[in-house]
Amino acid sequence: MDAAVGIPLLEIRDLTIEFATRRGKVRAVEHVDVSVAKGETLGIVGESGSGKSVTSYAVMRILDRAGRIAEGSIAFSGIDVKAAAESDMRDLRGREISMIFQNPRAALNPIRKVGRQIEDVLLRHVQAAPRDAKAKAIEILKQVRIARPEERYHAYPFELSGGMCQRIVIALALACRPQLLIADEPTTGLDVTTQKAVMDLVVELTHARAMSTILITHDLGLAAAYCDRVVVMERGRVVETAPSSVIFTAPSHPYTRKLMRATPRPGVSLRDLLPDSEATPPPAPAAAADTAPLLVVENLVKEYPRQGTRKSLFKRKAAAEGPFRAVDGIGFEVGRGESVGLVGESGCGKSTTSMMVMRLTDPTSGTIRFAGEDIGTIAARRFATLPQRRRIQMVFQDPTDSLNPRFTALRAIADPILRLGDIRGGAALRARCEELARLVGLPLDLLDRFPHQLSGGQKARVGIARAIALNPELVILDEPTAALDVSVQAVVLNLLQDLKARLGMSYLFVSHDLYVVRMLCDRVIVMRQGKIVEEGPTEQVMNAPAADYTRELLSAIPHPPV
Amino acid sequence: MLRQVLKRLATAIPSVIGVVVVTFLLTRVLPGDTAAYFAGPAATPQAIAEIRAKLGLDRPLPEQFAAYVKDLATGNLGNSLSTGRAVTTEIIARLPASAELTLVGLLLSMAVAIPLGIVAAVKQGSIVDHACRMVATAGVSLPVFFTGLLLVYVFYFLLGWAPAPLGRLDVFYSAPPDVTGFYLIDSLIARDLDTFRAAAAQLVVPALTMGIFSLAPIARMTRASMLAVLSSEFIRTARASGLTPRTVIITYAFRNALLPVITTLGMVFSFLLGANVLVEKVFAWPGIGSYAIEALIASDYAPVQGFVLTMAIMYVALNLVIDLLYGVIDPRVRIEG
Numbered sequence: 001m002d003a004a005v006g007i008p009l010l011e012i013r014d015l016t017i018e019f020a021t022r023r024g025k026v027r028a029v030e031h032v033d034v035s036v037a038k039g040e041t042l043g044i045v046g047e048s049g050s051g052k053s054v055t056s057y058a059v060m061r062i063l064d065r066a067g068r069i070a071e072g073s074i075a076f077s078g079i080d081v082k083a084a085a086e087s088d089m090r091d092l093r094g095r096e097i098s099m100i101f102q103n104p105r106a107a108l109n110p111i112r113k114v115g116r117q118i119e120d121v122l123l124r125h126v127q128a129a130p131r132d133a134k135a136k137a138i139e140i141l142k143q144v145r146i147a148r149p150e151e152r153y154h155a156y157p158f159e160l161s162g163g164m165c166q167r168i169v170i171a172l173a174l175a176c177r178p179q180l181l182i183a184d185e186p187t188t189g190l191d192v193t194t195q196k197a198v199m200d201l202v203v204e205l206t207h208a209r210a211m212s213t214i215l216i217t218h219d220l221g222l223a224a225a226y227c228d229r230v231v232v233m234e235r236g237r238v239v240e241t242a243p244s245s246v247i248f249t250a251p252s253h254p255y256t257r258k259l260m261r262a263t264p265r266p267g268v269s270l271r272d273l274l275p276d277s278e279a280t281p282p283p284a285p286a287a288a289a290d291t292a293p294l295l296v297v298e299n300l301v302k303e304y305p306r307q308g309t310r311k312s313l314f315k316r317k318a319a320a321e322g323p324f325r326a327v328d329g330i331g332f333e334v335g336r337g338e339s340v341g342l343v344g345e346s347g348c349g350k351s352t353t354s355m356m357v358m359r360l361t362d363p364t365s366g367t368i369r370f371a372g373e374d375i376g377t378i379a380a381r382r383f384a385t386l387p388q389r390r391r392i393q394m395v396f397q398d399p400t401d402s403l404n405p406r407f408t409a410l411r412a413i414a415d416p417i418l419r420l421g422d423i424r425g426g427a428a429l430r431a432r433c434e435e436l437a438r439l440v441g442l443p444l445d446l447l448d449r450f451p452h453q454l455s456g457g458q459k460a461r462v463g464i465a466r467a468i469a470l471n472p473e474l475v476i477l478d479e480p481t482a483a484l485d486v487s488v489q490a491v492v493l494n495l496l497q498d499l500k501a502r503l504g505m506s507y508l509f510v511s512h513d514l515y516v517v518r519m520l521c522d523r524v525i526v527m528r529q530g531k532i533v534e535e536g537p538t539e540q541v542m543n544a545p546a547a548d549y550t551r552e553l554l555s556a557i558p559h560p561p562v
Numbered sequence: 563m564l565r566q567v568l569k570r571l572a573t574a575i576p577s578v579i580g581v582v583v584v585t586f587l588l589t590r591v592l593p594g595d596t597a598a599y600f601a602g603p604a605a606t607p608q609a610i611a612e613i614r615a616k617l618g619l620d621r622p623l624p625e626q627f628a629a630y631v632k633d634l635a636t637g638n639l640g641n642s643l644s645t646g647r648a649v650t651t652e653i654i655a656r657l658p659a660s661a662e663l664t665l666v667g668l669l670l671s672m673a674v675a676i677p678l679g680i681v682a683a684v685k686q687g688s689i690v691d692h693a694c695r696m697v698a699t700a701g702v703s704l705p706v707f708f709t710g711l712l713l714v715y716v717f718y719f720l721l722g723w724a725p726a727p728l729g730r731l732d733v734f735y736s737a738p739p740d741v742t743g744f745y746l747i748d749s750l751i752a753r754d755l756d757t758f759r760a761a762a763a764q765l766v767v768p769a770l771t772m773g774i775f776s777l778a779p780i781a782r783m784t785r786a787s788m789l790a791v792l793s794s795e796f797i798r799t800a801r802a803s804g805l806t807p808r809t810v811i812i813t814y815a816f817r818n819a820l821l822p823v824i825t826t827l828g829m830v831f832s833f834l835l836g837a838n839v840l841v842e843k844v845f846a847w848p849g850i851g852s853y854a855i856e857a858l859i860a861s862d863y864a865p866v867q868g869f870v871l872t873m874a875i876m877y878v879a880l881n882l883v884i885d886l887l888y889g890v891i892d893p894r895v896r897i898e899g
Contacts (some may be wrong), residue, residue, distance in 0.1 A: 064799065089804075090804045090806065092804065093801070093802055093803060094804035094805070095804060098802065099793060099799075101798070101799060103795060107798070107799045109818070110796070110818065111817060111818055111891065112813075120805060120813070121803045121804070124804055124805050148728065156893045156894070172803060174797070311761060463702070
């Protein structure tokens with residue numbers, strides 16, 4: 001592409017970054033060459049541990065104390081970043097090169113008004129004088145499309161939504177009109193529609209100012225949608241660099257092909273995500289013995305008291321507003337051996353619904369019938385001791401946080417058996433855990449390891465083994481792959497499908513990603529603001545959505561060209 | 563704001579009631595018979611019984627408690643048996659002495675410990691960091707009476723810089739007119755610089771003694787809290803925006819690190835206020851701690867009750883102030899209040 005012609009704005013040559021660790025020096029990035037032309041948008045794509053973030057930190061020279069540039073050079077519009085004085089680098093940061101981060105709320109000072117934080121940057125780089133700083137900060141808030149900027153100037157980060165916080169971070173980064181913007185996973189953790197809005201905003205602002213952008217992401221779809229050129233990194237090395245139109249249609253490196261393959265996209269099945277060598281034919285589904293639905297939910301409501309309602313003084317006002325309905329009278333069924341996807345954006349009530357079905361939260365009203373029995377009336381705290389507990393189990397979103405760090409993998413898997421199961425005796429218990437480990441594809445020698453000694457995918461397998469340890473009939477999957485890399489996600493999703501076929505369980509799959517849901521689920525329920533907006537067989541919802549909201553969700557998901 | 567204050571005050575009422583009940587009961591189960599103690603070793607059983615009747619100690623406990631609460635309601639904490647003086651006046655006279663000593667000690671300690679903690683965290687693993695750890699450990703491991711005596715030995719006996727460790731003011735000076743009870747402040751109000759200097763001179767060494775003891779918790783907490791904040795993501799954002807190290811460390815990091823530091827300060831303050839008996843003894847300081855301990859030894863329950871109650875109320879007030887400070891520092895606390 002002709003964008004690469006001419007003198008690059010940023011040129012990284014043969015960059016090697018070392019980290020001093022307890023086990024000696026570790027090379028996080030090795031011999032990396034990247035260049036960014038003026039006005040170009042470059043994507044750096046890779047899975048966790050590929051060194052993509054570390055490379056960008058080196059460009060700004062904000063590596064941790066332990067990290068250092070061991071070899072190579074970084075030149076930013078003629079300045080040698082490696083040799084520049086720290087005070088020169090401070091002038092550069094924020095004014096010439098700036099950065100936006102993952103997890104926008106954590107990236108902002110929690111106890112300083114957002115307007116003041118923007119002012120801090122403006123004043124530091126002499127882009128405003130103390131008397132007009134406020135006006136300029138408000139002007140910048142307006143540019144990033146913050147409604148009512150004069151008011152929001154005084155807001156603290158916790159008072160704003162995730163998408164709004166990311167707009168503030170973008171405002172901070174663009175306040176001094178830098179030449180290069182580094183966006184490090186800028187939309188991870190945001191809803192798809194928010195992601196689209198944020199990315200469109202970044203593109204619009206950077207194009208208007210002829211800025212160069214580096215977009216660091218694990219999401220190939222996002223890179224394909226927004227980048228001119230893509231650099232693929234794997235374990236600290238660049239494996240492929242190509243214009244994005246080429247890389248997705250004709251990826252040359254095997255790793256790029258593997259990544260491409262693992263990315264959920266329209267028109268593929270779960271098996272398609274795996275490399276050819278690993279794809280085994282799926283086991284034949286176990287025949288459902290009973291045709292009556294396993295789970296029937298009717299008129300389910302969950303209310304929470306509104307925040308800030310005062311009981312005594314404003315009684316009348318509170319009564320007029322009523323409590324907040326997180327789940328507002330929904331009803332659905334899950335058949336035996338069926339998997340149903342529950343989709344929606346954050347705050348739509350899908351997690352609350354799953355918590356109520358799981359019997360961890362008590363519903364305000366409505367019925368939850370499981371295998372013909374009304375379990376909605378049993379208090380959540382009592383449910384844990386009942387035999388029904390064995391029949392409904394859950395796989396949690398964060399594979400790390402949902403494991404006790406002081407339990408080995410074996411102990412974690414054995415936990416539900418010890419509490420509710422009937423296997424007694426060390427040898428029998430171990431045998432059962434080994435059987436479960438084999439089922440979920442966890443190597444047996446990892447059973448005695450602690451969570452911190454396991455990879456993300458291995459931890460996810462432990463979480464799944466724990467959930468199926470008691471042979472449950474219904475498993476609730478709460479975004480089980482949201483924290484995983486795409487290639488690991490592909491493997492875990494396939495594992496879940498195989499397990500369902502083999503063990504005849506039903507799944508309630510909670511997710512924000514329609515493409516992921518599509519591959520695993522027979523039926524999909526789309527939720528918004530506590531209500532079901534659409535429900536139907538997966539193919540029908542995906543191919544011919546009836547509700548506007550479903551269409552909006554579908555179109556917001558970026559995906560690489562098929 | 564006012565609403566929050568009232569709400570917090572309301573939650574303190576049960577604890578104050580609890581303290582009233584517990585102190586009353588505790589002083590009644592103290593070993594030693596108050597009546598026998600005051601009748602003297604040669605008293606006949608009849609005389610002891612007479613004193614007991616006079617003190618009301620022969621009546622049933624609920625009745626004694628009712629009388630105690632009735633007195634409390636009028637601000638009367640009873641009379642000390644050994645001195646015969648009203649406990650309320652004694653405490654009002656002595657509390658400022660202890661408070662002044664503790665506050666100055668705490669301020670001295672903060673002035674050293676907080677910057678030390680910040681530098682130790684910013685330059686983690688450096689000489690300053692190790693020095694901070696050593697100073698703090700040494701300060702907390704030496705008992706206060708030892709540091710007190712050592713300082714007296716060095717600054718009074720050897721160097722002669724400090725005056726004799728005999729109370730709040732040298733005998734040649736008279737106490738400034740009573741406004742706050744704090745000599746340093748009262749002498750300034752009276753525009754009496756000589757007295758101010760004399761009071762300050764008396765105060766420095768005991769305040770240092772207390773300060774050294776409280777260095778450790780403040781410095782350690784500042785360091786730990788700063789370390790946690792410095793590794794958070796918004797500090798990275800601030801650095802990536804090119805903000806100066808000064809802004810990053812003070813405006814961004816330290817203000818966020820303040821909450822645990824303030825909690826520690828509150829704990830250290832209330833601890834020092836009650837536990838500075840040893841310092842008061844070494845420096846003949848007419849404070850509330852030495853008053854309470856003497857009363858306790860004499861089984862003189864009225865001053866002990868008064869002392870515990872005063873401390874409890876101070877503690878409640880202190881916690882209220884800390885809670886309000888939280889709200890000032892962290893906007894997230896305000897909505898939850």
